[in-house]
Amino acid sequence: MNREEYETVLSVHRVPVSSLRSECNPDEFPFETTDDLETLPNEMIGQQRAEQAMDFGLSVEQSGYNLFVVGPSGTGRMTYTQHSVEKLASEQPVPDDWCYVNNFENPDRPLVINLPAGSGLRFQRKVETLLIDIERELRATFSNEETEKKKRNIIDASQNQVEALWKETETFASGLNFKLERTPAGIQTIPLFFGRPMEKEEYERLSDANKEKLKEREKQLEEKINETVYQIRKIEEQLRKNLDRFHKETAAFTIEGLFQPLKEAYRDFPKVLRYLEEYNHDVVEHFSLFLTDQEEGNAVVQALTGSKEQQLQRYAVNLLVSHKNGQGAPVIYETNPTYQNLFGKIEYRGAFGSWTTNFTLVKPGAIHLANGGYLILQAAELLSQPYAWTLLKRALQTGEIQIEDPFAEKGAFPTSGLKPEPVPLNIKVIIIGSYYLYDLLSSVDEDFHKLFKVKVEFDTVMKRDAENRRKMAYFIKNYADRKNLLPFRMCQVFLDKV
Numbered sequence: 001m002n003r004e005e006y007e008t009v010l011s012v013h014r015v016p017v018s019s020l021r022s023e024c025n026p027d028e029f030p031f032e033t034t035d036d037l038e039t040l041p042n043e044m045i046g047q048q049r050a051e052q053a054m055d056f057g058l059s060v061e062q063s064g065y066n067l068f069v070v071g072p073s074g075t076g077r078m079t080y081t082q083h084s085v086e087k088l089a090s091e092q093p094v095p096d097d098w099c100y101v102n103n104f105e106n107p108d109r110p111l112v113i114n115l116p117a118g119s120g121l122r123f124q125r126k127v128e129t130l131l132i133d134i135e136r137e138l139r140a141t142f143s144n145e146e147t148e149k150k151k152r153n154i155i156d157a158s159q160n161q162v163e164a165l166w167k168e169t170e171t172f173a174s175g176l177n178f179k180l181e182r183t184p185a186g187i188q189t190i191p192l193f194f195g196r197p198m199e200k201e202e203y204e205r206l207s208d209a210n211k212e213k214l215k216e217r218e219k220q221l222e223e224k225i226n227e228t229v230y231q232i233r234k235i236e237e238q239l240r241k242n243l244d245r246f247h248k249e250t251a252a253f254t255i256e257g258l259f260q261p262l263k264e265a266y267r268d269f270p271k272v273l274r275y276l277e278e279y280n281h282d283v284v285e286h287f288s289l290f291l292t293d294q295e296e297g298n299a300v301v302q303a304l305t306g307s308k309e310q311q312l313q314r315y316a317v318n319l320l321v322s323h324k325n326g327q328g329a330p331v332i333y334e335t336n337p338t339y340q341n342l343f344g345k346i347e348y349r350g351a352f353g354s355w356t357t358n359f360t361l362v363k364p365g366a367i368h369l370a371n372g373g374y375l376i377l378q379a380a381e382l383l384s385q386p387y388a389w390t391l392l393k394r395a396l397q398t399g400e401i402q403i404e405d406p407f408a409e410k411g412a413f414p415t416s417g418l419k420p421e422p423v424p425l426n427i428k429v430i431i432i433g434s435y436y437l438y439d440l441l442s443s444v445d446e447d448f449h450k451l452f453k454v455k456v457e458f459d460t461v462m463k464r465d466a467e468n469r470r471k472m473a474y475f476i477k478n479y480a481d482r483k484n485l486l487p488f489r490m491c492q493v494f495l496d497k498v
Contacts, residue, residue, distance in 0.1 A: 028466060033487035034477040050077075050458045054084050057454030058428065063399065064453050066429040068379075070438045071458025077432055081456075085331050085374045085430065092329040095372020098423055099123065100318040100359045101275050104282040107314070110359035110420045113271050117323040123272070124317040126262060127279075131315050133258050134283055135290045141254045142247075142291055154246060158239040162232050169228045176217040180225075187229075189221055251287040255280065279315060318360045320344075320423075321368050329373035334366040337382045342366050343391060344403045346418050357418050367392075367401055372426055379433025379441075392429070396451050399425050 031037055050071070057067040071077045097120025100110045115123055141147055166182070173180050173189065179197065181188045191198045191214055206214070259280050266272040283290075289311055323330070334341060344365035348355035367375060382388055395401055400422035431452065438455070441448045476488055 028469065029473060031473075033489050034473070034480055035487040037474060037477045039478070039481065050080070050456050053454060053456040054081070057456065058084065058088050060454075063396070064451055066396065066452045067431070067454045067456055068438055068441075068452045069430060069432045069456040069458070070435050072434070077456075077458045081376060081430055081432060082331070082333065085376065089329040089331045089373055090327065092373070094118075094323045094326040095329060095426075097121070097319070097323055098321040098364075098368065098371070100320055100362050100420055102314045102316075102359055103421075104278045104314070107358070108417055108419060110318075110362065110418070111271070111275065112320075112421045112423050113269075113275065114424075115269070115272075117326055120319045120322045121324050123266075124319045126265075127315070127317045130258060130262065131312065134255050137254050137258065138251060138287060138290045141250060147250060151243065151246065154242050155239065158235050158242070161235050165228050165231055165235075169224055172224050173221050176221055178217065178221050187225055189218055189225070191218070247287060248284050252280075252284045255283060282314070313358060313360050316360055318362055320362065320364045321371070330370050331374045331376070332366045332370035333376040335378070335381065337366070337377050337388050338385045339387045339391065340365065342388055343395070343401065344368055346403060346405055346420075359418070359420065362403060362418075362420055365401075365403075367395065367425070367427065368423065370427055371401065371423065374428045374430060376430045376432065379431050379437045382431065383437065393445075393447055393451060395425055396427075396429065397447070398422075401425050 050069075054067070054069075057065055069077050069081055094117035096114040097117060099113045099115065099120050101113055103109045103111045113123075166180075170180050177192045179190045179192055181190060191203070193199070193202050203211075203214075259276055262276055263273060266276070289308065292308070342365045344367075345363050346357050347361040347363060348357045349361070382392070401424075402422045403420050429452075480486070480488055
């Protein structure tokens with residue numbers, strides 16, 4: 001190409017200087033600096049389609065209408081998502097509190113109880129007070145003179161029966177010319193000779209016939225003694241039953257009135273009433289826990305059964321989620337969505353080379369805290385965590401939060417099994433990610449579109465009109481105020497930068 005041809009091509013494709021930048025008329029802005037503008041909330045600029053999709057997804061209450069927010073970083077997707085969700089959540093009711101309590105019939109399956117927002121802590125404290133009152137009343141009742149007298153009467157009646165049996169047996173032995181001696185080592189039968197114990201030499205001088213008769217009478221006596229011992233054991237067994245029934249009836253009568261205020265306060269909560277009934281029954285069955293103090297010399301038993309404080313934890317309330325100071329529905333942004341951070345965990349204690357746990361060691365995760373509201377996650381962080389995506393899908397599909405330990409089978413030590421009752425799930429999940437991750441999940445996970453039916457897509461290009469320029473001015477105003485910058489002269493900014 002010669003010089004002339006080059007100049008011709010250059011003239012055809014040359015871009016005018018006026019087209020190298022966008023300009024706008026400063027007269028469109030009725031202010032001199034950003035200080036002249038009033039402070040207004042930031043508005044999305046040029047993302048009308050994303051705003052409509054966000055409003056639609058948040059307004060639909062049916063399951064499966066969770067949101068996936070896509071777009072490149074820097075488009076305001078995170079800021080707008082949080083602002084939109086928090087604004088909507090502030091207008092919604094505060095969700096229930098959740099508690100775990102002991103399942104007295106099956107301790108490995110703790111029960112979950114929901115109560116109105118702010119009531120969980122009150123319930124926990126009332127149950128703690130109830131436990132203190134129960135111990136005080138049981139100790140007072142079982143140590144008073146009237147209870148001891150009734151217990152003594154039951155024991156004396158059984159002892160009288162036993163003594164009557166022994167007297168009958170001793171009379172039977174006397175008729176056979178024998179004497180009975182009861183010793184710690186057992187019962188001895190002593191043959192008598194003219195009313196006194198027979199000497200060995202006297203026994204040797206007996207004829208064979210008399211020796212045979214003596215052995216026959218001794219055999220009859222042994223049979224009578226065996227029958228007597230059998231009857232005494234039955235009396236002793238009946239005594240244990242009578243004492244146990246007396247203790248339980250006494251305990252039941254003592255604590256009956258202590259449960260009435262709670263039953264009245266929670267009469268509209270059937271699950272709480274069932275728990276209190278089981279609580280009452282269990283206290284009666286294990287009344288001895290409240291009557292004994294911790295013994296210093298019984299270290300082995302303490303290690304096996306736990307201290308008294310540990311044993312009484314069966315009557316505690318594990319307040320899993322409390323909304324005592326909540327305002328509106330919860331909004332939780334989990335920046336590190338590991339399995340335990342999302343779904344909670346079950347803590348363990350070491351004991352004799354193994355790990356044990358109970359319902360008081362169940363801890364909540366972000367999904368529990370966000371239940372009844374909104375959970376915001378970053379897609380890249382979520383997908384990088386083992387089990388997190390799979391179990392999040394399962395929770396959304398089943399409508400339940402199941403706390404379990406997916407790593408238990410890989411542990412170096414055996415752990416005790418605990419499977420808490422699932423918590424009903426009512427949540428809106430918003431995941432923020434890139435186009436690549438959205439397309440990846442769409443193609444490899446057949447459940448993705450069933451669970452995340454709303455796509456909120458942020459554009460990288462916006463229309464350059466008066467409305468968007470106005471929003472940009474307010475954005476610069478708010479940014480300058482937030483960063484403590486000097487006010488901007490908007491005409492210069494738009495002339496040079498827009």
